[in-house]
Amino acid sequence: xxxxxxxxxxxxxxxxxxxEVVQQLVASEPFVDAVLDGLVANExxxxxFSLVPVIL
Amino acid sequence: xxxxxxxGKLFSTRVVVDKDFEELVERNYGKxxxxxxxxxxxxxxxxVEKKRLSVSRERKLSFTRLLGHAHKKDKRMHERFTxxxxxxxxxxxxxxxxxFGCDFRVYQRGVGVKRGPKAPSEHTKWIVYxxxxxxxxxxxxxxxxxxxxxxxxARMLWALVxxxxxxxxxxxxxxxx
Numbered sequence: 001x002x003x004x005x006x007x008x009x010x011x012x013x014x015x016x017x018x019x020e021v022v023q024q025l026v027a028s029e030p031f032v033d034a035v036l037d038g039l040v041a042n043e044x045x046x047x048x049f050s051l052v053p054v055i056l
Numbered sequence: 057x058x059x060x061x062x063x064g065k066l067f068s069t070r071v072v073v074d075k076d077f078e079e080l081v082e083r084n085y086g087k088x089x090x091x092x093x094x095x096x097x098x099x100x101x102x103x104v105e106k107k108r109l110s111v112s113r114e115r116k117l118s119f120t121r122l123l124g125h126a127h128k129k130d131k132r133m134h135e136r137f138t139x140x141x142x143x144x145x146x147x148x149x150x151x152x153x154x155x156f157g158c159d160f161r162v163y164q165r166g167v168g169v170k171r172g173p174k175a176p177s178e179h180t181k182w183i184v185y186x187x188x189x190x191x192x193x194x195x196x197x198x199x200x201x202x203x204x205x206x207x208x209x210a211r212m213l214w215a216l217v218x219x220x221x222x223x224x225x226x227x228x229x230x231x232x233x
Binding site for chain 1: 214226228230
């Protein structure tokens with residue numbers, strides 16, 4: 001469902017309802033790899049979020 | 057000689073300490089109401105685990121019993137307690153985020169929480185949402201959380217708790233074209 005995997009890649013929204021986007025990304029290991037230091041985007045809603053791991 | 061530790065009484069979702077709580081206040085635990093200190097369940101759990109508080113309800117409660125009670129009151133207690141503990145163990149000042157609709161407000165190390173005018177460094181630095189690995193969110197929810205953080209000049213963090221109880225912090229920022 002989500003493409004991309006390198007840090008900094010934009011992870012495109014590829015279908016399903018908007019509510020399913022982050023849940024699927026967070027629930028799936030490939031997403032976690034892809035999204036670390038990357039972006040999630042929903043072009044339909046016109047929003048993009050960066051998710052960057054931080055050390056507190 | 058046994059070290060004295062403050063005693064608290066359990067009332068549903070909080071623990072009330074009537075005396076000898078000055079050190080807890082100094083370390084930014086709880087909320088002082090009149091002449092007593094009210095602790096949230098996560099704070100009480102943390103302090104009991106560290107043997108810096110004893111809690112009773114009719115009789116003294118072990119950490120395990122208090123945890124069981126907390127789970128009944130809050131289904132998300134596992135994530136919340138895991139994150140609270142991780143943040144406190146890192147030396148950060150952590151307060152409940154109820155009034156901001158998040159799990160925790162977190163301050164920089166060494167900052168004392170105070171009311172009234174504050175220096176920039178004394179404001180909340182992060183608002184934190186404790187979430188499990190299989191957390192389900194929508195873009196709208198994400199958007200609201202980020203906007204809330206920006207409105208108080210804080211940064212929004214997802215504290216992702218995995219099955220082993222490890223916590224990964226992700227800072228979420230909305231990017232504008």
